[in-house]
Amino acid sequence: MDLPLSHLTDASHRAPEPAFTVLAPEAQRAPVVFASPHSGRSYPDEFIAAARLDAHALRRSEDSFVEELFEAAPRHGCPLIHALFPRAWCDANREPWELDPAMFDEALPGYVNAASPRVGAGLGTIARVVATGETIYRRKLSFAEAEARIATCWQPYHDALAGLIDATRARFGVCVLVDCHSMPTLPGQGRSRQPDIVLGDAHGTSASPVVMRRLEEALLEAGFSVRRNDPYAGGFVTRHYGRPREGVHAVQIELARALYMDEERITRSCGFARLSARLEAVIGLLAREDWSMLRRG
Numbered sequence: 001m002d003l004p005l006s007h008l009t010d011a012s013h014r015a016p017e018p019a020f021t022v023l024a025p026e027a028q029r030a031p032v033v034f035a036s037p038h039s040g041r042s043y044p045d046e047f048i049a050a051a052r053l054d055a056h057a058l059r060r061s062e063d064s065f066v067e068e069l070f071e072a073a074p075r076h077g078c079p080l081i082h083a084l085f086p087r088a089w090c091d092a093n094r095e096p097w098e099l100d101p102a103m104f105d106e107a108l109p110g111y112v113n114a115a116s117p118r119v120g121a122g123l124g125t126i127a128r129v130v131a132t133g134e135t136i137y138r139r140k141l142s143f144a145e146a147e148a149r150i151a152t153c154w155q156p157y158h159d160a161l162a163g164l165i166d167a168t169r170a171r172f173g174v175c176v177l178v179d180c181h182s183m184p185t186l187p188g189q190g191r192s193r194q195p196d197i198v199l200g201d202a203h204g205t206s207a208s209p210v211v212m213r214r215l216e217e218a219l220l221e222a223g224f225s226v227r228r229n230d231p232y233a234g235g236f237v238t239r240h241y242g243r244p245r246e247g248v249h250a251v252q253i254e255l256a257r258a259l260y261m262d263e264e265r266i267t268r269s270c271g272f273a274r275l276s277a278r279l280e281a282v283i284g285l286l287a288r289e290d291w292s293m294l295r296r297g
Contacts, residue, residue: 019156022081022164029077030287031172033164034070036082036180037092037157037237038063047089052138053130059266061088061131063182069260069272070180072280076287079164083157088136090153091125093179093235097150098124105140125150131184165241165248173295174247176211176286179237183254184263186231195227196259200234200252206242207249208294215251218285222278247296 041062048055067082074080083092097112100119103126108114122129126146129135168175186194197219201207212228219226234242234252242250257263260275 017152019085019153020081020083020160022079022160023071023074024079025074025077027077028079028168028171030289031168031174031291032073032078032176032178032286033161033168034073034078034080034178034180034283035161035237036063036067036070036080038083038087038181039066039068040083040085040087042084043086044089050138051136053134053136056266057132057134058086058088058130058136061127062086062266063180064257064261064266065268065272066180066182066255069255069276069279070283072276073283076280076283078283078287079168081157081161081164083153085149085153088127088130090149091123091127092154092157093181093237094118094123094125095236096125096154096158099126099146100124100128103128103137103141104143104146106143108143125154161237161241169247172291174291175249176207176291176294177237177241177248177250178215178286179234179250179252181232181252181254182257183232185256185258194256194258196224196256197226198230198232198254199226199228200232200238200254201229201250202234202239202242203229206234206238206244207251208244210293211249211251214289215253215282215286218282221285222281224278244294245296247294249294 039062041059043055043058051058070080095113098116098119099108099112099114101108101114118124126149127136165175165177183198199212199216201212216226232252232254238250238252241248260272261267261269
């Protein structure tokens with residue numbers, strides 16, 4: 001997935017390397033790949049200095065601790081990839097060039113997607129606001145800064161994710177990608193009115209119904225309440241990689257943060273260990289599933 005990078009800038013615009021970590025099993029035993037693009041929390045010093053917000057406020061965009069909740073995947077023969085850079089710095093669950101022209105001090109190239117709903121909401125590849133709506137930056141950015149972040153964060157993450165998917169499909173004839181996220185308690189609803197988990201398959205287009213049904217059954221067996229595609233149907237990762245006719249099935253999973261963390265303090269709660277154990281049971285079920293019926297031809 002090569003990007004039209006015209007030039008790169010010096011290291012002052014780049015997040016610390018590496019951009020991601022892959023927790024790999026000793027031997028992959030199942031055609032399931034887990035990914036967490038939004039749980040990174042390595043914040044460059046210059047990002048904190050350039051922001052109007054303090055570090056705690058910037059962290060409100062994170063899917064905090066999600067990679068830890070799924071870290072049992074390698075024990076069950078499944079790889080887990082997770083970004084180390086924060087979503088507020090560069091969002092790996094967006095197209096590479098979803099950018100808001102109002103954020104930059106120069107005209108943007110024609111290939112930039114400035115009209116997407118995500119850009120309109122301030123949550124493009126380079127976000128204008130954090131998830132709670134506060135503006136991030138004190139100043140306008142240069143396009144070179146966006147290029148550098150995409151080249152050093154977005155691109156390596158997607159190269160690695162695509163590699164895991166291709167290797168899994170080559171070995172097993174099929175790949176099931178579970179893209180892992182967390183969701184805040186929605187205003188005006190409270191925990192009692194929200195499901196524990198929302199599954200998204202881009203309204204039936206990114207995965208076979210068999211995959212969605214089996215994942216939902218595994219979650220129900222573990223005692224979770226589950227809803228499909230409302231209000232989260234899947235982002236760029238789900239829609240881009242989910243190609244059922246080519247043997248790749250992608251489902252987004254959103255976990256209610258109230259199950260495992262204090263949303264205001266951004267700390268693990270007493271429910272963290274229990275949720276981790278319940279999710280490991282689900283991972284185990286998915287790893288033992290016979291996915292051969294999904295193979296092409």
